[in-house]
Amino acid sequence: MAGRWRILIAAALLAAGVPAAAWAWAGVQHIQINKLAGRNVPDEMQDFRNFSRPMALPGIFPDLWKEADPDESPRHYFEPDRLPAGFDLKQLSPDLPTALGQMNIAPEIIGIAPWAIMDLMAKTTEAMRETNWVWAAQCAATIGHYVGDLHMPLHTTRNYNGQETWQHGVHSRVESEMTKYFFDVNSIQPEPAVYLEDPFSAIIEWTAHSAELARTILRADDMAKRTANGRIDTETYYHTLWDLTGDIINSQISHAITALSSLWYTAWVNAGRPPIPPAFDELPTLSVHSGVGIDPRTPGDRIDAHGSQPISRYNIIIWSVMGFICLVVIGSSIHRGIQARRAKK
Numbered sequence: 001m002a003g004r005w006r007i008l009i010a011a012a013l014l015a016a017g018v019p020a021a022a023w024a025w026a027g028v029q030h031i032q033i034n035k036l037a038g039r040n041v042p043d044e045m046q047d048f049r050n051f052s053r054p055m056a057l058p059g060i061f062p063d064l065w066k067e068a069d070p071d072e073s074p075r076h077y078f079e080p081d082r083l084p085a086g087f088d089l090k091q092l093s094p095d096l097p098t099a100l101g102q103m104n105i106a107p108e109i110i111g112i113a114p115w116a117i118m119d120l121m122a123k124t125t126e127a128m129r130e131t132n133w134v135w136a137a138q139c140a141a142t143i144g145h146y147v148g149d150l151h152m153p154l155h156t157t158r159n160y161n162g163q164e165t166w167q168h169g170v171h172s173r174v175e176s177e178m179t180k181y182f183f184d185v186n187s188i189q190p191e192p193a194v195y196l197e198d199p200f201s202a203i204i205e206w207t208a209h210s211a212e213l214a215r216t217i218l219r220a221d222d223m224a225k226r227t228a229n230g231r232i233d234t235e236t237y238y239h240t241l242w243d244l245t246g247d248i249i250n251s252q253i254s255h256a257i258t259a260l261s262s263l264w265y266t267a268w269v270n271a272g273r274p275p276i277p278p279a280f281d282e283l284p285t286l287s288v289h290s291g292v293g294i295d296p297r298t299p300g301d302r303i304d305a306h307g308s309q310p311i312s313r314y315n316i317i318i319w320s321v322m323g324f325i326c327l328v329v330i331g332s333s334i335h336r337g338i339q340a341r342r343a344k345k
């Protein structure tokens with residue numbers, strides 16, 4: 001019975017159009033954000049610009065760690081609209097246990113992206129101070145992913161997939177399908193990186209701004225759907241959605257680059273401006289948090305927008321086969337029972 005329910009639930013989720021990938025932006029935008037942030041650091045840190053190449057691809061690793069590390073997903077979002085109305089985000093502590101006490105909510109519910117960034121800022125600064133540049137670059141590249149995620153507005157709202165407003169699937173429509181199709185890297189215009197006196201306050205400000213934009217994006221999805229007579233699989237829908245949100249996407253990706261290069265610059269200044277060595281070819285793929293690898297997903301795996309519930313096609317096949325075997329076993333024992341009764345007669 002459990003198997004049957006699992007198949008039914010999985011089928012219902014697939015039919016409901018759960019996003020095919022829970023990557024904020026398509027993977028390519030994460031790579032662009034890391035790469036262009038590396039080039040955007042100030043002149044006095046210019047030797048770090050050579051790091052932009054080996055640090056680009058690791059921009060997608062954190063999404064791949066989710067598979068093996070159950071604690072990874074909450075680092076990719078923060079949903080302030082789960083807090084009571086009037087809650088002042090500016091009062092939040094940069095210390096995670098203290099902040100969780102203030103918010104009185106489980107980390108996997110609300111997400112902890114700002115604190116994951118703070119944790120890695122400390123590690124990056126320390127590693128630069130100790131001239132452990134591989135570790136510094138690994139932590140810094142991982143920061144890039146979480147900064148990118150927080151700039152994707154639907155990573156900052158509890159209604160992240162439109163599930164509360166009958167807009168299911170909006171997450172991947174915006175960040176994957178639409179952005180992949182329309183986004184042009186030439187429209188990225190980052191501002192110069194700056195030293196951040198108070199990185200945590202800055203991160204919270206970026207998040208609050210992103211959360212405001214989430215409402216605009218959800219409204220735009222509704223309007224685009226109406227324009228396309230309810231058909232969200234049409235060119236009309238996607239063109240209208242891009243007309244309504246393209247500027248937001250361009251400015252958020254540009255700002256993610258400004259923000260990230262500012263964080264890297266801040267870590268380097270706080271580390272005492274250590275000399276930067278020549279860059280290396282590539283970085284290790286292992287998680288900076290737990291050491292898990294980046295085993296590729298099975299093609300066809302589906303995860304929800306929080307990225308925590310893999311629903312593999314293989315799972316469905318296994319449960320289907322088990323269900324079939326159960327039916328055969330039950331069927332044959334009923335058959336044997338009938339035959340035995342007939343034999344008695």
Ligand SMILES: [Zn+2]
Binds near residue numbers: 023149
């Ligand atoms: Zn992510």
